[in-house]
Amino acid sequence: MQAPMAVAPLLSILPEANFATFSSDVCCAALQATSLRDQVLYPFSAGYNESATSYFATNAQLSPWCIVQPYSAEDVSIAVSTLVQADESQCRFAVRSGGHTPGAGVANIEQGITIDLSMMNSTTYHEDKGIASILPGARWESVYTALDPYGVTVPGGRSGKVGVGGFLLGGGNSFYTARVGFACDNVENFEIVLASGSIINANRTSHPDLHKALKGGSNNFGVVTRFDLKTLPLDLLWGGLVVYDNSTTAQQIAAAVDFTDNLHTDPYAHWIGTWRYSSDTDANIIAHALEYTKPVPNAPPFREFAKIANISDTTRLDTIGNLAAELDLPQGYRNIFTTGTYLNNPQVLEKAIALHNANIEKAKASAKSASWNMNILIQPWPKLFWEHSQAKGGNVLGLDRFDENLVQLLFYYTWAHPTDDPLFQPLATTILSDLNAHAQSLAAHNEFIYLDYADTSQDPLAGYGEDNGRFLRKVAQKFDPHAVFQERVPGFKLG
Ligand SMILES: Cc1cc2nc3c(=O)[nH]c(=O)nc-3n(C[C@H](O)[C@H](O)[C@H](O)COP(=O)(O)OP(=O)(O)OC[C@H]3O[C@@H](n4cnc5c(N)ncnc54)[C@H](O)[C@@H]3O)c2cc1C
Secondary structure (H helix, E strand, O other), X not given: OOOOOOOHHHHHHOOXXXXXXXXXXXXXXXXXXXXXXXXXXXXXXXXXXXXXXXXOEHHHOOOOOEEEOOOOHHHHHHHHHHHHHHHHHOOOEEEEOOOOOOOOOOOOOOOOEEEEHHHOOOEEEEOOOOEEEEOOOOXXXXXXXXXXXXXXXXXXXXXXXXXXHHHHHHOOOOOOHHHHOXXXXXXXXXXXXXXXXXXXXXXXXXXXXXXXXXXXXXXXXXXXXXXXXXXXXXXXXXXXXXXXXXXXXXXXXXHHHHHHHHHHHOOOEEEEEEEEEEOOOOEXXXXXXXXXXXXXXXXXXXXXXXXXXXXXXXOEEEOHHHHHHHOOOOOOEEEEEEEEEEEOOHHHHHHHHHHHHHHHHHHHHHOOOOOEEEEEEEEEEOHHHHHHHHHOOOOOOOHHHOOOOEEEEEEEEEEOOHHHHHHHHHHHHHHHXXXXXXXXXXXXXXXOOOHHHOOOOOOHHHHHOHHHHHHHHHHHHHHOOOOHHHHOOOOOOOO
């Protein structure tokens, strides 16, 4: 491939030993030589610092050679095709929307360029079609605000600040999953920039294979520049946070198993269970998010939780935006997520919480950070979810090969100081392997790994099953024949 005119002379004069500097100069200079010149941000500039420090987890804040901020699909096309052609294809680049993935180097890069989509953040409602066109750099709070005047909403993040792009490309569990399937199942059309720079649309009639692959396939095919989502009528929701004493764990587990097994009888209900220790308060508590997507207080699905005495309760009728704001989590800590999927079996949940409590004691003995938190989130993952997916044309998550109600567990640890990385990171990975081993002994382990919650040590795409793996590799080969998105763009890759 030809290097652009502006950088070609450099190619012949710089010695190989200076490869990093050489590539950083050449790749960023290639972007600088395009119409994007004013959108290329360099270290130590205010714009670069703002973008680089806006990742949810501080450990995901890396130092790319430069950051480019496109404003349109055409800008993304110029950025991608320039980086693919520059420096004889040595330019590596990351793609970032909301930057909420805790894993370092999933949506960011050290030795390369980050394409930061956060300037592409508008939401447009097409009333005649009932479709919301959402740009990838939007945060869900802005999507809900934009759609509110039209009396519609979309299945989106349950924390308002989560980004649109990564959430939708990994599946997306919303308050509405039991009613409409995963958020990705509701994407009628993806506009995407391929490695060639072409801008195409993938939907049921145009490139249907790519349409399906993008429902769970993450950044393996191109840069998605617009999501057209089917909307839902907007009601006020009932919901909030209910806090309980940790001594109620046994009742909570029984209630959780009951809730998951009966969700199909009333899919308006939604529950996120959290067992949480905070060093700030030295309190080990249970904090459930209970939500109902109709304005009905205390609906029957929550009956078992309602029998348990609580410490505090914020449930009320409210907007989706306010309920999602209540679930926002503090930014600016070091984070790790690890995740596993299990049968809806009380013994698995009991073991998970016992391991969690043991980990808290280990952390108390060694943590140096002034402030740290350890959470397990337990979420229903019933068969009903993928029955909706199937009815809407299917996705690549591969859940349809399972016939049981499942639960999704997320181990989520946060701490202030990098000196605690060697403490919390192994605690989060070993609790997962210990729980997996226990679940396997009960024949209650499931191989699905939810990509939106996965750690960089995990391989979520392998958890989609062999058929989907083959399908994804075929689609990647067709739309990205030179494997740019496999080899030069970090993230969760096809094996
Ligand atoms: C506080 C918090 C709350 C959360 N709540 C939920 C929830 O309610 N439900 C749920 O299912 N998950 C939830 N998650 C997980 C969340 O869905 C993922 O972290 C998701 O990746 C966030 O999207 P993002 O745009 O911020 O991703 P980013 O971190 O920007 O990107 C994630 C991955 O997607 C790729 N990517 C992003 N945009 C594009 C694009 N336009 N084209 C191609 N590739 C792209 C990136 O390259 C990267 O590999 C939550 C996470 C946090 C930290």
